[in-house]
Amino acid sequence: MDNLITGLIAIVIFLGFTIGLANSIAEAPFVIIVVIVACMICYDFYESARAGLRAEKEKKSEAGQ
Numbered sequence: 001m002d003n004l005i006t007g008l009i010a011i012v013i014f015l016g017f018t019i020g021l022a023n024s025i026a027e028a029p030f031v032i033i034v035v036i037v038a039c040m041i042c043y044d045f046y047e048s049a050r051a052g053l054r055a056e057k058e059k060k061s062e063a064g065q
Helices: 004-025 029-063
Strands: none
Touching: 004 029
8 A cells, every 4th residue: 555655656756757858848749758758657657556456455365365
């Protein structure tokens, strides 16, 4: 659970910085790159969180047997 919280905090800080930077630069290629990278980071966080929660659930079920 700690990994989810710290990962979410890191994503929020990164997105705040890069979106602010893209807004201040306001060049289309840079904005496109920031949007693509932001989507990739969010998708990776989602997949990592899902895998981590699944592993945690399996660990608890094995310990309960």
